[in-house]
Amino acid sequence: MASDLTQPVTELSGVGKAAAENLESMKIHTVEDLIWTFPYRHEDFRLKDLAETPHNERVTVEGRVESVPTVLFLGNKKSRLQVQMLAGRHLIKVVFFNQAYLKNKLEPGMMITVTGKWDRGRQVINGTSVNFGDQNERADFEPVYSVKGKLSQKKFRHFMRQALDLYGDQIAETLPNELLEKYKLVPVTEALEGIHFPKNLDETKQSRRRFVYEELLQFQLKIQTLRKSRKEDEQGTSIHYDLEKLKSFFESLPYELTGAQKRVVNEICKDLLVPHRMNRLLQGDVGSGKTVVAAAMLYAAVTAGFQGALMAPTEILAEQHADSFSEWLEPLGINMALLTGSTKAKARREILERLSTGEIDIVMGTHALIQPDVIFKRLGLVITDEQHRFGVEQRRILKEKGENPDVLFMTATPIPRTLSITAFGEMDVSIIDELPAGRKEIETHWLKHEQFNQVLQKLEAELRAGRQAYVICPLIEESDKLDVQNAVDVFQQLSTVFHNKYNVGLMHGRLHSNDKDAVMREFSEGNLQVLVSTTVVEVGVNVPNATFMVIYDAERFGLAQLHQLRGRVGRGEHQSYCILLADPKSDEGKERMISMVEMTDGFRLAEKDLELRGPGDFFGRKQSGLPEFKVADLVHDYRALETARQDAVQLVSDDEFWTHERYANLRKTLEQSGVLDGERID
Ligand code: ADP
Ligand code: MG
Numbered sequence: 001m002a003s004d005l006t007q008p009v010t011e012l013s014g015v016g017k018a019a020a021e022n023l024e025s026m027k028i029h030t031v032e033d034l035i036w037t038f039p040y041r042h043e044d045f046r047l048k049d050l051a052e053t054p055h056n057e058r059v060t061v062e063g064r065v066e067s068v069p070t071v072l073f074l075g076n077k078k079s080r081l082q083v084q085m086l087a088g089r090h091l092i093k094v095v096f097f098n099q100a101y102l103k104n105k106l107e108p109g110m111m112i113t114v115t116g117k118w119d120r121g122r123q124v125i126n127g128t129s130v131n132f133g134d135q136n137e138r139a140d141f142e143p144v145y146s147v148k149g150k151l152s153q154k155k156f157r158h159f160m161r162q163a164l165d166l167y168g169d170q171i172a173e174t175l176p177n178e179l180l181e182k183y184k185l186v187p188v189t190e191a192l193e194g195i196h197f198p199k200n201l202d203e204t205k206q207s208r209r210r211f212v213y214e215e216l217l218q219f220q221l222k223i224q225t226l227r228k229s230r231k232e233d234e235q236g237t238s239i240h241y242d243l244e245k246l247k248s249f250f251e252s253l254p255y256e257l258t259g260a261q262k263r264v265v266n267e268i269c270k271d272l273l274v275p276h277r278m279n280r281l282l283q284g285d286v287g288s289g290k291t292v293v294a295a296a297m298l299y300a301a302v303t304a305g306f307q308g309a310l311m312a313p314t315e316i317l318a319e320q321h322a323d324s325f326s327e328w329l330e331p332l333g334i335n336m337a338l339l340t341g342s343t344k345a346k347a348r349r350e351i352l353e354r355l356s357t358g359e360i361d362i363v364m365g366t367h368a369l370i371q372p373d374v375i376f377k378r379l380g381l382v383i384t385d386e387q388h389r390f391g392v393e394q395r396r397i398l399k400e401k402g403e404n405p406d407v408l409f410m411t412a413t414p415i416p417r418t419l420s421i422t423a424f425g426e427m428d429v430s431i432i433d434e435l436p437a438g439r440k441e442i443e444t445h446w447l448k449h450e451q452f453n454q455v456l457q458k459l460e461a462e463l464r465a466g467r468q469a470y471v472i473c474p475l476i477e478e479s480d481k482l483d484v485q486n487a488v489d490v491f492q493q494l495s496t497v498f499h500n501k502y503n504v505g506l507m508h509g510r511l512h513s514n515d516k517d518a519v520m521r522e523f524s525e526g527n528l529q530v531l532v533s534t535t536v537v538e539v540g541v542n543v544p545n546a547t548f549m550v551i552y553d554a555e556r557f558g559l560a561q562l563h564q565l566r567g568r569v570g571r572g573e574h575q576s577y578c579i580l581l582a583d584p585k586s587d588e589g590k591e592r593m594i595s596m597v598e599m600t601d602g603f604r605l606a607e608k609d610l611e612l613r614g615p616g617d618f619f620g621r622k623q624s625g626l627p628e629f630k631v632a633d634l635v636h637d638y639r640a641l642e643t644a645r646q647d648a649v650q651l652v653s654d655d656e657f658w659t660h661e662r663y664a665n666l667r668k669t670l671e672q673s674g675v676l677d678g679e680r681i682d
Helices: 017-025 031-035 100-104 153-170 177-182 188-196 201-233 243-252 259-273 290-303 315-332 345-357 392-399 417-423 449-464 487-497 513-524 559-566 587-598 602-613 638-652 655-659 661-673
Strands: 041-044 058-065 070-075 078-087 090-097 111-119 124-132 141-144 279-284 307-311 336-339 362-365 379-384 406-411 428-432 443-447 468-472 504-507 530-533 546-551 577-581
Touching: 017 153, 031 153, 041 058, 070 100, 078 100, 078 111, 141 153, 141 201, 153 188, 188 201, 201 638, 201 661, 243 290, 243 315, 259 279, 259 290, 259 406, 259 428, 279 290, 290 307, 290 315, 290 362, 290 379, 290 406, 307 315, 315 336, 315 362, 315 513, 336 345, 443 449, 443 587, 449 468, 449 546, 449 577, 487 504, 487 530, 504 513, 546 559, 559 587, 559 602, 577 587, 587 602, 655 661
Parallel strands: 090 124, 279 406, 279 428, 307 362, 307 379, 336 362, 379 406, 443 577, 468 530, 468 546, 504 530, 546 577
Antiparallel strands: 041 141, 058 078, 058 111, 070 078, 078 090, 111 124
8 A cells, every 4th residue: 555755644544633743843744754753762661670770860670569659739730649669679669740640550569660760869769650560561672752742752653663564665775785794784674673663772772873874974975075076176286395495494493393293294295296276174282383384384385486375363373473484484585474454554565566476475464365455476375273263255265366275274173083074074184183292281270269369379479480371251341140250350350469560461352453462462572461361362372471371260161162271371481370260060060170180182172072062062053064963973973983984985986886776875865965966065
């Protein structure tokens, strides 16, 4: 009788108007939609021994009713039923809320199976369900779906049973045998049965494993296909840099590059040489030495006759880069210019003129670089620093100023490898995962706000020794809603405390960008000893003499951000300190503080952050760009993601994949995703 999977769900028996509406709101219209709606968890009904069950854990136990149930009516149709039960050696209480009707069903001496939350201290199970006697029809594992409205789990399962029985055999296998065999994956029909009606834990696991791999493979196929087509049709430029000159640049530095710096230099150099366009993300923890890598690569481009550009998110950063660059590159005869919003009109005209004639080799700047009248003669390499500060659009404009220039994005936000292959899947990623030798580790302490006086003493000691300090607050002004320290108040307090002794500055996001830069400059030139700031200070500023940082209400920040903030100190020869003032209420908040005290490696912290917050939150909503996965979980399934990536790379480069019948269904999912029509992710 059954025809195809696109039948509306109402074809299933029992799906009436109400159920159809509930299903509709779960985005289930067809039988196929239903089959691909997976449970979000499985309830484990295996019997457990209470002695081994931790407090507050869900548990299912079997036992004998030992008392006549008592019911307490709480008004408003609420009730509390209590009964004694002997489960194994444990005489416990079982409590049910709002199920007073159970009173007539539970009799002393009868065997029951109860599921609920185990309150170990009070020896009570807060019951959610009960089965009577040997009425043991329930499976050990039951899927739980996020059903809407009045639709019950039981009904939903009933629909699912029909759908699988009538239409299940029409679901096509997308994975070719070679992959099923290679990873011992369950075929699709079996896996669907195992997800929706598992007989045991292993079936659930095996089914899930299969769908996770399939989902990640399809995702990676999409990305790798995009990459491949991009490499094929985007003719870039070959930058034939002068290796000898590049070597002598490295020799002119006062230090040797770290192993990680050398590795990424090699990766980038390879990209420069080949004729397709480089699209690479350079990740390196704060202080890992990305600037010198950028300078070297821009210099390389110049030795090949190209111009280079470096865009930074703030004027002060652009200036800092310009300073380092001229120290390194001017002796080598490179012409450089700095172009920002405060460049005077006359100077600006001159710079634009010399850029268009090719007289300027390297230009550094802010958004000022992407104005329409900024024209290059032969732009070959574009680098953006702290890439997350720029929008996609700004990055695109800059790279369109050349003819397919190579592009390098730098970021100090360590992104866990798991996420970077996903989020930046069609970018190549280089990682500097090593700090220059001899860095002193920043000492981090977690104190309560009430201990601020201790902190103040330590702060003053640093100032007396000639050092500078940052004091970070979450808010700008007093807000009646939040009981949180704000920058303006703290600024006033510290100004009073340090009156006539030290100069205190204030910086926050509501200042005009010129004023922000002015304050920052005062601080970096040492005219201010203390800078009270909101998190606007987090981006790459380098004031090596600043050795002390206090972060108020530190529990309000995520780990990645705390790490960025902390990276403002520890940049010079002196021992640095970071004090977290926090009274976190949640366990997660406490764990974050402990992680900050214990870990200094940004990548490890990022992994921890991901673990605590989950991938959805990681990038913040705005720039997440992360695909939503149905079964896969980027934290737990990162190995599968890597495997899928390798398989996808191999598949798309294999002609058979594009022609052979056994890949037809995999190709179909690619076609449906629109990738093959030249859709672009950028
Ligand atoms: P970031 O990656 O955060 O931008 P920077 O490029 O500002 O880091 O480098 C931080 C500091 O480390 C700078 O003072 C820089 O001169 C120094 N540095 C970079 N590479 C090395 C190295 N290989 N050995 C020693 N110091 C280095
Ligand atoms: Mg930097």
